[in-house]
Amino acid sequence: xxxxxxxxxxxxxxxxxxxxxxxxxxxxxxxxxxxxxxxxxxxxxxxxxxxxxxxxxxxxxxxxxxxxxxxxxxxxxxxxxxxxxxxxxxxxxxxxxxxxxxxxxxxxxxxxxxxxxxxxxxxxxxxxxxxxxxxxxxxxxxxxxxxxxxxxxxxxxxxxxxxxxxxxxxxxxxxxxxxxxxxxxxxxxxxxxxxxxxxxxxxxxxxxxxxxxxxxxxxxxxxxxxxxxxxxxxxxxxxxxxxxxxxxxxxxxxxxxxxxxxxxxxxxxxxxxxxxxxxxxxxxxxxxxxxxxxxxxx
Numbered sequence: 001x002x003x004x005x006x007x008x009x010x011x012x013x014x015x016x017x018x019x020x021x022x023x024x025x026x027x028x029x030x031x032x033x034x035x036x037x038x039x040x041x042x043x044x045x046x047x048x049x050x051x052x053x054x055x056x057x058x059x060x061x062x063x064x065x066x067x068x069x070x071x072x073x074x075x076x077x078x079x080x081x082x083x084x085x086x087x088x089x090x091x092x093x094x095x096x097x098x099x100x101x102x103x104x105x106x107x108x109x110x111x112x113x114x115x116x117x118x119x120x121x122x123x124x125x126x127x128x129x130x131x132x133x134x135x136x137x138x139x140x141x142x143x144x145x146x147x148x149x150x151x152x153x154x155x156x157x158x159x160x161x162x163x164x165x166x167x168x169x170x171x172x173x174x175x176x177x178x179x180x181x182x183x184x185x186x187x188x189x190x191x192x193x194x195x196x197x198x199x200x201x202x203x204x205x206x207x208x209x210x211x212x213x214x215x216x217x218x219x220x221x222x223x224x225x226x227x228x229x230x231x232x233x234x235x236x237x238x239x240x241x242x243x244x245x246x247x248x249x250x251x252x253x254x255x256x257x258x259x260x261x262x263x264x265x266x267x268x269x270x271x272x273x274x275x276x277x278x279x280x281x282x283x284x285x286x287x288x289x290x291x292x293x294x295x296x297x298x
Contacts, residue, residue: 001298002086004053006066007035012052021287022065029291031063036077038067046080055084061298062086063255064277068147070185071096089218089255089298090275098256098273100146101189107250111243112270113194117146118187129173132190136163140193143176147185150176152205159193194269197262199232212261213239216276216290217248218297219255224290226282228259239268 003026006016015023015035023033040049062081069077075092090098097103102117109115116132118124133141141163142149150157157176160169177184196210212228222241227234239260247270248258255276262268281290 001061001063001295002032002034002056003063003065004034004036004081004086006038007052009039012037016066019065022281022291025287025291026065028288029295031291031295036064036066041069041077042073044076046076049077050080050084053081053084053086056086059085059087062088064088066278068099068278069095071099074099088277090253090277094253095275095277097252098275099278100186101144101272102146102187104251104273107252108247108270108273111247112272114192115189117189120187124177124188126170129170129188130166132188133160133163133166133169133173136190136192138162138164141190142193143173144189144191145180145185146187146189148180148183150179151207152202153179154205154207158207163190194261195264197264199229199234203231210261211237212259212271214279214281215241215244215258215260216279216281216294217251217253217256217258218276218294220245220249220251221297223293223297224281224285226285228261228282230282230284237262244268244270 005019005023008014008016012035026033034053036053037049064077071092074095078088078092081088101115105112105115114136116135118128118132141160142158143160157172157179160172163169173188199209199211201207202209209229209232211234214226214228216223222245225238239262244258244260251273253275257274257276257279259271259274260268261271281287
């Protein structure tokens with residue numbers, strides 16, 4: 001098994017600094033490692049992006065650990081690595097399944113906030129926005145795209161206090177679209193806002209941080225459970241994972257994350273899934289333990 005990291009923009013022979021600790025931890029756990037250029041990949045220069053990745057004698061499994069990729073860029077990475085006898089742990093279809101919330105919503109819908117979405121960017125207009133929001137009555141909602149929100153612009157581009165307030169819905173949604181710009185992932189998503197167990201206001205953005213955990217799964221087995229936020233006092237309460245492990249058996253991915261949060265009433269819910277290759281681990285996480293756990297699960 002080989003783990004491929006993004007290289008540094010400054011020096012393509014060294015790893016992106018944000019992944020240095022991970023790379024060293026992967027080596028300690030017995031993984032082979034290599035580097036690729038994220039910048040060349042997204043420019044469509046596949047051979048240049050993978051010039052430092054060795055061509056192996058026979059087909060091996062691989063894991064990408066780096067910045068988020070569009071499904072199209074992931075397809076190019078997957079195909080390019082196949083030419084080097086490296087098959088990424090998730091196929092392009094499996095990557096998209098967890099990377100785009102609407103793709104996996106049917107798997108988690110019974111234990112996640114009510115959600116609706118636009119089919120594609122071209123369908124985003126005033127009528128569609130207000131129609132989608134109206135399905136939530138006067139409940140509070142949040143707006144995001146298929147992958148990301150503007151949660152650190154909480155009041156201006158994420159949280160909508162009343163879904164029936166048409167002008168507020170349009171103002172916040174349009175601000176969100178403007179901030180995402182060309183990075184808008186596929187379409188708009190509206191989600192019912194849930195009252196979660198409060199931790200602390202973020203020290204920089206002021207957004208409310210809530211009790212959330214990130215669970216990594218490999219081959220449907222739990223690898224690691226991390227506090228989602230580096231700030232706030234989590235206390236001793238941890239989620240019971242049995243029911244979530246059951247749900248994980250139906251997720252169409254070999255390596256993914258499940259973000260779990262506690263509501264104010266004590267109930268645990270799934271916030272979303274993510275592809276494990278592009279999901280971050282917290283700054284204070286034990287990366288070595290993570291990679292040893294990943295090795296065991298594979």
